[in-house]
Amino acid sequence: MELFELTAASLSEKLRKKECSAVEITRSVLGQIARKEEQIGSFVTVCEEQALKKAQQVDQKLAAGEALSPLAGIPIGVKDNICTKNVLTTCSSRMLHNFVPPYNATVAEKLEQADAVLIGKCNMDEFAMGSSCETSYFQKTKNPWNPDCVPGGSSGGSAACVSAGEAVLSLGSDTGGSIRLPAAYCGVVGLKPTYGSVSRYGLVAFASSLDQIGPLGRSVEDVASLYSVICGRDPMDATSAAREYGDFAKELNRSVKGMRIGIPKEYFGDGVEPKVKEAVMAAIDRLVKEGAQTVSISLPSTDYALSAYYIISSAEASSNLARFDGVKYGYRAEGYANLLEMYEKTRSEGFGDEVKRRIMLGTFVLSSGFYDAYYKRAKQMQQKIAQEYDEAFSRCDIIVTPTSPSPAFKIGERTNDPLKMYAADICTVTVNIAGLPAISVPCGAAQDKMPVGLQMIGPKFSEQTLFNTAGCFENLCGGFGVAPAMKG
């Protein structure tokens, strides 16, 4: 196998054993980018020069016998809504087509400290609004399993680059499923961490109360490793949780003995494609054979979750995106007569249709006279959904569902039907609404051999349990890897 196909854990071991150098790893990944990027389009920016420089530094540190983190020398893609100092950060929007942040997001700083190699900035749906990576201003990312299909969104570039071997690991962000959905569509592992466990400082906000940065990779151990590096209390983020975090990769025991797996009937209804249902049920059976047991549970408010999600997230987005006004940075329209016209032209030309749709929706639901009917009720629904999860977790340890009711769809298939597009998030949004952690792992194939995602949801701060369960399943199915067509 080529270096770009290996996991971070095995690459790290090779580095330590001096079987390869960090520069060789980075070159291997850059080589894969050179071969596949034109077809896949994972990145808005590829940081070739900077990546090689960082790899050289890692080799120097290795030569000097310095103790290095497990991520040292590992090429990592970072979603383009995470601020990277002196590296273009566009949110895949014309609005920020030229925005170079003067500071690092806390997670970018942590990667830097861990000597990870920033290989590129990953394409995404504009401002993380979308489920297919098709709303990017720059390009449409393709699914490495089938370039006619979408990679899922919004972290489509983050999932595609890992699946295509264009990065070993990546960071995405998840507001309603934006890590898990593309992870499922591209056949990789993706974690949406507990709200508050990873600092949001430097993540260009979409919906502040739902956004969470998380890792994607080709193995559970790799994802656990990256999560161990990025999690933790950050004084720069008031919503980050003050608690101690362990080393999740070290403590990975891959055991499900005695574990109670909750199966919510609402997530296995008619909307779920039979092949998807089959694959998920088969995965559950395998876990049961390993000593887990199943419990039927109900999350009755799931039907209202999508509405509540689109109200809350759009409301926050309408406010979060107001700062893009052409005054200080980013895009500014030309030819305006006064301030109001400057605002209007800038925002009309700088934002794409999906972003405008959400800003209008969010502005409407917060308007005086409508606030109580929409925003307030959505917040009440949020509480109810969280309560139902609490009750469910008194009867089970984790909850297992499909990550998405169907596998990756064809490019262009849903662009003119926003509601159908939004339905892709039906299995993932409740997790964000309740602030819970969830992981998606590949669990087989649907028709056309497209990957199916298995979602495991746990109570707050139960990431270790999720890693253990996902790790158990990973062993059972023999591990995951780059998409077949992407192999060297």
Added chain:
Amino acid sequence: MNYEMTIGLEVHAELNTATKIYCGCKNSFGAQVNSNCCPICTGMPGTLPTLNEKVVEYAVKMGHALNCKINPVSKQDRKNYFYPDLPKAYQISQFDIPLCENGHLDVMIDEQGNTKRIGVTRIHIEEDAGKLLHDESFAGSLVDFNRCGVPLIEIVSEPDMHSSAEAKAYLETIKSILQYIDISDCKMQEGSIRCDINVSVALPGEPRGTRCEMKNVNTFSGAVRAIEYEAKRQIEVLEAGGEIHQETRRWDDAKGQNFLLRSKEDSHDYRYFPEPDLLTIVIDEEKIRRLKDELPELPNKKCKRYMDSYGLPYFDANLLTENPDKAAFFESCVARKNCKIKSVSNWLLGDVSRILNERNAVLADTSLTPEKLTDMIALIEAGTISVTAGKTVLDEMIFSDKTPKQVVEEKGLAQISDTGALEAIVQSVMDANPKSIADYKGGKTNVIGFLVGQCMRQSKGQGNPAVLKELIEKKIQND
């Protein structure tokens, strides 16, 4: 007809915390344009606010000072609107659950020390916006972000005031309290206190009229002018058979007029909603109590005490308690017990204030100490120096290290009370003014003042006027 006006005030005061409300930038005035800001206070993408706890403490103190109920749990909200000086396009403020609610302030409204109670609806914390600059070398406007994130409290009153004088007294008391609890610099010229004014008029016995809000009032005297102007404008509209429409008007102090800013129909929909980047503000009861215990004696109470226990008139007590430094200085003087309390007040409010005003200085800028001032007054009261000489001593010592005694010695200001030494002067003055003596004998006894004055002049101000007067009277009678 005799209309009654009703006034409600919203006072914005900048707090003097060391750092800004949501980032670590220094909270200071006058820095070079855009030098005192960071990615957070300029609202760069991805940045997040974190609350400066001091801001909460300062606001709670003000809440206690204004007798408010302190909410142990309150929240912050976003107020959304577009303007180039507001880089996030929303201001973090407090909407439905402010830190402090339902308070009141007793304001002195006459010289007998009678007070009127003005309701305080709420006090909340929020961030200030930047400033737009207009430079002739550049066609557009420029933004200075230094003020972005400067902490503010907004104090909202009930519409309980009915004259510009009451409004002014309320504003002055608020300012004084801010200074006493030391949470604001209260520098009007730097805009650290600003207010919005709501005014309505109605005939007595009729329901309250429609109110108009005036923005951009930056001085207390401006507030008085703005209120008078607006009440007159509304009365004129009503007298002409018109109707008052709820609207926001901008006060232009230079022109002495206000102008329509926006009507109710055009009013902003701020789309308030809870700030998701910040946690609920929770203050424990113990801390709320501690902050109350830390409050100093407030100006109204102090003023009353000065009148009651020092026997000072309202005029004196009110001025002495206007700011905490002056009051503390005064009390240190009184504590020395080496001169009359009223004399201390007279000197502080008279010559000392005059010198400070001339130099645009405050007590802290001078070398005057309570010791020096009271020692000087004691010298006068003991007859060692004259009042005139006292003024010279003050002039000499207020900006120097000299003690009153040193000045008296250096300048030879000690009074001559020795009758033998003054005899010759009195004799020569009497010889030179036979007509005055005749007048005195004819009953015009007030010419004695003129004669004493002449003697003082001859003695170069050193003669003790009381001794001189006695000598003159004795001599005339013996004539």
